[in-house]
Every structure is written in C-alpha cells, then in structure tokens.
Amino acid sequence: MIEFDDVSKTYPNGARAIEKLSLTAQTGKLTVLVGPSGCGKTTSLRMVNRLIRPSSGTIRLNGDDAARLDETELRRRVGYVIQHVGLFPHRTVEHNVAVTARLTGKPRRQAVEVARELLERVGLGSEFFRRYPWQLSGGQQQRVGVARALAAESEFMLMDEPFSAVDPVVRSQLQDEFLRLQREFGKTIVMVTHDVDEALRLGDRIAVFREGGHIAQFDTPEVLLTAPKDDFVATFLGSERGYRSLAFRSGVRVRPAPVPTVTLDERSGPSGPASDEWRLAVGGSGRPIGWLPPFEPVERERLLPCGATAGPDASLRDLLNAALSSPSSAGLVLDDDGGVAGVVPIDAVLPEIAAGTRATSPNEGAPC
Numbered sequence: 001m002i003e004f005d006d007v008s009k010t011y012p013n014g015a016r017a018i019e020k021l022s023l024t025a026q027t028g029k030l031t032v033l034v035g036p037s038g039c040g041k042t043t044s045l046r047m048v049n050r051l052i053r054p055s056s057g058t059i060r061l062n063g064d065d066a067a068r069l070d071e072t073e074l075r076r077r078v079g080y081v082i083q084h085v086g087l088f089p090h091r092t093v094e095h096n097v098a099v100t101a102r103l104t105g106k107p108r109r110q111a112v113e114v115a116r117e118l119l120e121r122v123g124l125g126s127e128f129f130r131r132y133p134w135q136l137s138g139g140q141q142q143r144v145g146v147a148r149a150l151a152a153e154s155e156f157m158l159m160d161e162p163f164s165a166v167d168p169v170v171r172s173q174l175q176d177e178f179l180r181l182q183r184e185f186g187k188t189i190v191m192v193t194h195d196v197d198e199a200l201r202l203g204d205r206i207a208v209f210r211e212g213g214h215i216a217q218f219d220t221p222e223v224l225l226t227a228p229k230d231d232f233v234a235t236f237l238g239s240e241r242g243y244r245s246l247a248f249r250s251g252v253r254v255r256p257a258p259v260p261t262v263t264l265d266e267r268s269g270p271s272g273p274a275s276d277e278w279r280l281a282v283g284g285s286g287r288p289i290g291w292l293p294p295f296e297p298v299e300r301e302r303l304l305p306c307g308a309t310a311g312p313d314a315s316l317r318d319l320l321n322a323a324l325s326s327p328s329s330a331g332l333v334l335d336d337d338g339g340v341a342g343v344v345p346i347d348a349v350l351p352e353i354a355a356g357t358r359a360t361s362p363n364e365g366a367p368c
Contacts, residue, residue, distance in 0.1 A: 001061075003023075003024050029205065031205050032206045036211065040209060040213030041192045042192050045192050076154060078155075079154040086145070089133050093130070095112075097115035098114070104151075115147070122147045122181065137170070143174065160192050200221040206220075222245065224237060249316045250313075256343060259340065261340065275294060278293065286340065288309075305327070306332050307327065310331055320346070320349050328343075329345060331343060331349070
C-alpha cells in the first residue's frame, strides 16, 4: 500500500505543484494518475521514491514513512519504469536486466538466469539476450524496461508514461502483456499516463487530477465513466465516455448465433457454388480466414477481412466493435482456442445496450 497523507510540494519560486494530496494506492492493485499537463501527477509519482522531496505531508509504503527510509533501501523497494526506458547502451539486453538482479544480492550466474526468465516472460526470447538496446525497436526496449523493474523484486512499481513512445499497435500489445504480468505478479503499482483509454484499460482505480495538484475524482473506471463527479471530470474523460463505459458491461447475455462456413486450406482451389448469404471462410484448423460476400464464388481472393473479433467473455463494447468492423455486420466471436464460436449481429447487441441504459438511473449531481 502506498499512502499520500496531506502531501504538498511548493518550489522555491512559490509555484505550488501539489496541495494537500491524500490518496491510497491499494496493495496488489494498479492505480493510475491522469490529468492535464502541469496538474502534478508526475510530481506526485516521483515523490514516492524521493526523486522529488515533498514540502510537507507524509508518504508511507506499507506503513513505513518513505522520508525516514535509507535511500538505497527505498530504491530497492520501489521499481521505476520511465517513458524512454534508460537502458545502458553498452550492455546487452540480458545484462541490462541482470544488473538489477545483482543489486538484490544474487550472484552473477543466478542474476543472468533471472534476467533470461523475465525477458522470456515479457515476450523476448533467447534471440534477444545478446542484443544491445540500439538493436531493438521502441516496443522491445519498453519490454526490457519492465523486465528490469521486475528483476528488482520490489514491493512497489512506479510507471511514468511507460508505453507512450511507441505506435498504437505496439502500445496495445504491451498493455496486453503488462496486464498478463500484473495478474501473475500482483504488484502495487502507481502509473502516470496522459492516455485516457490506457488509464481505463489498465487501472483498478483512477485519480483524475485538476490544475493545482488537486484530485477531482478518485474511483474505479466504471464509476468515472457512468457517474463523473463534475463537468471537469466528464470533459476530461471525453465525449465518448458512453461508448467507453460499454467495456465494463458484460455481453454474456448476447448469445452467438451459428454462421454458415466454407473451408479453405492451402491446397484447395476454387470450389463450391455461390450463395445469396454471407459465409465465413475457415482454414483446415477451423480458424477464420475471412468473409465471403453473397453471390461470390468460393475463392480466396474474394475474401474480405474478418474485422475485430470478440472472445467468449467479451464486453458489450467488444461485441459492438466486432459487429461494426465486420463487413457482414455480424461480429465474429471466437472460443478460447481461436476457433469460431459463432457471430453476433449488430441488431442483437443494440437491444442489450439499450436495456442497460434504461436500467441505469442517473446519479444525483452528475453532469448531463
């Protein structure tokens, strides 16, 4: 647990970055700090490991006053992942991670073993161990940074815009990987991001800062989206917060319907007659390849991309996105093995969305 108790930061020129901040980041959970530029979220993060010292107030780590801890002990207890990683350019990838493991007292050989295990866990196999940072992509460097922080075996982790320096596709992959690692390790994490969607996707609780270092609202993603405290929070979360809130509504009541399929594999040429309905082409393994439009012959070059897909535990947002992105207007639902479980037409999703909207009564005082 990381506790901010009435913490303030005022600089010598009189500028007040944080004023009387009280906030608790729960053990084993990921707390995200968001807000406009200059609101004090990064200052708050850096005060945890004393990169910036508070002017007043107390920050406690599992009950211990951070200001009273030995600096070396503090840095060992708090891992730190930053936007541009900060890898040692003259060391290989495995040694960049192993050097952190050595700081925990592990002998050299064991530290290298730990580094290799963690690199594999973040998706970097043995072919990356001996490479240097300049030989990696931005996303791969970020993975090394996460592995290095995990190698410290710290109780807490601070993350400052960890995925913002990479393109959207890689960022999504890194977020997926990080969620998997968080489920496995259960770290107490405080993260700063400017990306609202990233905060909503990763955070167990989110603190929305307003200018002057004040918290406007501190809640779960679902509560923030459905019951913003005031117009500032509603505006900051954006005009799409209604659509975003669908990610927290289960789509389990929307049952996938069967879908007509045709099978194509590498050896199959043109085969089968045309049909007056959309059909899904699958490979020999049963995995989807693409949609075959009505009245088209069964030929691979006639196929259209499947669009987004949804999993067996998909939210209403996942199902709606799958349906909207599908050329057939029927969202493709896959089972746990990647096979076809069925489709959900868009007209099956919309009534469930409408039913949930009617059932949700507006909170008193919430903005329009």
